[in-house]
Amino acid sequence: MSTRAISDYALLSDCRSAALVSSAGSVDWLCSPRFDSPALFARLLDENAGYWSIGPACPAEITRRYLEDTLVIETTFRTGTGTAVLRDALALGRRERGHALGAASPGALMREMTCVEGHVPIAMDFAPRPEFGLIRPLMEPVRGGLVAHGGAQTVTLSCPVELRVRDATARATVTLRAGQRLCLCLHTGPAWEPEPQCWHPWRVHRRIGDTAAAWRSWSRMHSRYQGPWQEQVGHSGRVLRALTFAPTGAIVAAATTSLPECVGGERNWDYRYTWIRDASLTLQALATAACEKEETAFFSFLAGAAAGLLDHDTDLPIMYGVGGEHDLSERSLPHLTGWRGSAPVRVGNDAWRQRQLDVYGELLYAAHELSCGRFDPVTRAFLVSAAESAARRWQEPDQGIWEMRGPSRHFLHSKLMCWVALDRAVALASTLQATDQVPRWKRTRDRIRAAILTRGWSEETGAFTQVFDGKGLDASALMLPIVGFLPGDDPRVRATVDAVATRLTDRRGLVLRYRTRDRLGGEEGSFLLCTFWLAHALALTGETGRGEQVFRTAASYANDVGLLAEEVDMATGEPIGNFPQAFSHIGLINAARAIRDGGSRPGQ
Structure with missing residues (x-):
């Protein structure tokens, strides 16, 4: 049973679909490719219905905000050994601006954790559960991440660090030091089409910046x-x-x-x-x-x-x-x-x-x-x-x-x-x-x-x-x-x-x-x-x-x-x-x- 307060969530959108991410860095709701599609992550409604979490593997003081005039959420984790900043966004189309928002969204959920001070141990859990938790997909490693098969969708996770898979859940741990970042990305696509290719970390970094610029462009107009x-x-x-x-x-x-x-x-x-x-x-x-x-x-x-x-x-x-x-x-x-x-x-x-x-x-x-x-x-x-x-x-x-x-x-x-x-x-x-x-x-x-x-x-x-x-x-x-x-x-x-x-x-x-x-x-x-x-x-x-x-x-x-x-x-x-x-x-x-x-x- 899900118990986290509804008010603990922030909204991400690519003007086609939506995700909700908690203050602790867990994506507990994602419907893709449309708002009314079956949920890939639905821990919001049941603890066993899928999530994607990333955050410090130690106690942290947490603050968050939307980057100014955007729907890119920035969460700051201050631990006893250092500070890390997580930025989350649903990707808008490349260089979309103004009224065009959402016209060519690639269906990508991007996450970037950056250590800005000291060092911070980071833990990530990736547990997709398509169709509101009915499916526990099969996961296989690929170059630059993994692919999860099951049901009508293929899910690709771009991840540059080693993943351990057990019981349809992928986990990773890494210690980030000042100036280092971990860039992750999730793609979904129809099971009958070729698997989406993993994104290089620099591509994730650039597209988060481009998505923020797109929201600012719309806001200025x-x-x-x-x-x-x-x-x-x-x-x-x-x-x-x-x-x-x-x-x-x-x-x-x-x-x-x-x-x-x-x-x-x-x-x-x-x-x-x-x-x-x-x-x-x-x-x-x-x-x-x-x-x-x-x-x-x-x-x-x-x-x-x-x-x-x-x-x-x-x-x-x-x-x-x-x-x-x-x-x-x-x-x-x-x-x-x-x-x-x-x-x-x-x-x-x-x-x-x-x-x-x-x-x-x-x-x-x-x-x-x-x-x-x-x-x-x-x-x-x-x-x-x-x-x-x-x-x-x-x-x-x-x-x-x-x-x-x-x-x-x-x-x-x-x-x-x-x-x-x-x-x-x-x-x-x-x-x-x-x-x-x-x-x-x-x-x-x-x-x-x-x-x-x-x-x-x-x-x-x-x-x-x-x-x-x-x-x-x-x-x-x-x-x-x-x-x-x-x-x-x-x-x-x-x-x-x-x-x-x-x-x-x-x-x-x-x-x-x-x-x-x-x-x-x-x-x-x-x-x-x-x-x-x-x-x-x-x-x-x-x-x-x-x-x-x-x-x-x-x-x-x-x-x-x-x-x-x-x-x-x-x-x-x-x-x-x-x-x-x-x-x-x-x-x-x-x-x-x-x-x-x-x-x-x-x-x-």
Whole structure:
């Protein structure tokens, strides 16, 4: 059973796949060649599911950081005899710069340990376990390293020192003295293709430097945000880029699967996919972080993946694989015990089958957020169809933004986003060449507005509620001012924001999604995204000072290298959930902008 804290990990990315490396120098998660590929290292979910560790063979004081403006992680080990520095990176394409990040990534995980003072004994363990630990590969030495065979992948380890192989694990020990370095590299490739050649140590050294230069180049091109929390906004923009699958522009919700929302519980989902739900807020965040190319690529992916699916009888899928796949059928991996015993471990996500009416609003909102404002005929027709579907289906029940696995209900947020779909369709009507539809869209938009104001507001609760004619609070009601349904100074908005702040927060000031009981066991944690929503909404109500305080509370749960999880355990204050979480970083960016602008909405 894996027990290391989720916050102990740092993210590596080549904009196609992701790895997580612990502060002790152990890569405990790697999916390659795609974010949603079966894991080669999955010790994050089970001690026997593979890892690759390197570090001092003696006690050490450990510090780490990302090299400035990069996602190259540098870990410093100070021992009684000397100091060693480890640099880890997933290789970007040779001399890739700026917007091209990930276009030609070679699929190489590079590691360089350098002794900078005295001498340090180093130990390395290499234990690949393909397909989430199902396979214990056969290892054979080759010139410059070894090759591991088993399953659909061949794994090549470039290593210039002697390796001892036993029980499908390769080990090496070496003492480095000041000025000496040990350069290692892992390649994966299809088993039916020629084995990747081992890299010379100097090649590893050069490519780590080149990868750092590539990230710095991208960061320089995306650094126009000026204001409070500038460093955090810039870093969050890099995290969103790191979670982007470069070939398609898809952005995954997180790099992992089955890190739980409740320790020891069953709220364990696969987040290595792209949700339409996230689209509009993602595009706002990308715009704030000056990521225009990423905006366009992301929306083009969404429109392409969803096009052709709107008709009178078919629900629009809410999520897709990074290549545009629709069928994301869920299954459990019973051989894995899960992080801290949180089972089942799942791959795939059956939420793809759900009806969520908010997706129409997310698409139109996302289209409206794009600065270019131009669409090809197929995309125009698709967006018009999305508006028509919202107009036709807004009165139907669904599963809502939080994908509740229970009966369909009339969720306020879903109605709100149908209103957004028609409101943005009206604004885009000329661009969509659909001005003839405007009178009808306006009439339906006004009907939805009237329904939200009457059935979504509860005098007894003193706030907008989770479902029509209900009494329970839901953090998604904070979106009412954020999407422009009501102004921040509306008394009902102020009352709802205050209700969330006082009745839907934990003792740390973090916001819960809701308190409604669902069909799943265990209590989930507090949501960082919802806490950033509260900071954002407070800024819109004019209470910028309170918004700043809430923002600082949420941002304080980033780990030592600035990464945010999905939730925070209410009992322990420990970050939990899939990691790092794109939505949390999106919330940070958008709230920072709202506070900087004194509550003005984009475009105002």
